[in-house]
Amino acid sequence: MSMSRRVFHVGQHDPLAAPLLAELAIEYSSRYGGTPGEVHADLIGYSASHFSPPHGDLLIVVDNGEPVAGGAFQRYDADTAELKRIWTAAGHRRKGLGRFVLDQLEAEIARRGYSRIYLTTGPRQPEAVALYAAAGYTALPRDVRKAVGYVHPFEKYLATGEAAIPA
Template identity: 40%
Template structure:
């Protein structure tokens, strides 16, 4: 686990938002995130490194009393194709389950086919849109029972 405010995490999050901006325009993701959203008992934030720098991240935060929401799932381009995202997703699911959450929900966009394929292959199913981007044409929402 990592601190969401750690400088190395913030540097990786710049990559996350830059890629989202490339795909969708704008600033990437304007979803409000609180300072303690990824701090226990509200959630957790995980990172992966390659021995030199951070190359992946994912976090979850509580959404209601029994749901966890996946946020900031990302693998750097240089680290893709090695199963890192699948391992990060499994760590998020386990952490949320251990914290008493029954379901993991997420929003992704229609210009992220790799993410959509990962979520569907990991057992996520489409649900009614929720959250900050509810009602946006390019948003897809998914959930999985934990």
């Protein structure tokens, strides 16, 4: 990882988010079905306000001018943020970027006053399950009603107070 890594907080239609969402659509369609176009339409089908301040955010990590990773959160309830779309570009995996994005999102979530984080990941994403388990997330009972199959829900409670928020 170079020293030129920067984090940008953007809207879901920002050009920095486009390559990662496009690659995410291809990955999801290859793992779960549907065309990349259908999956991409679903990914960007949320209202922009879902991932915008004050209740949400979308961040993109840029390294040497190239978007290499990203992730988002939206409001789940008054105390809980829901993580969405954590992604690392295929050519940049196994470099700690997923954990870096997760750490950045958790810090922003804490700054926004949430005390809990919730997420679901799919049954065909073992690397995501491993990331969340390693980052201290607790697995919750699986929801077998989801059309995609068994989703893996997780939660994590954040420390509260000024000492919990990184400078």
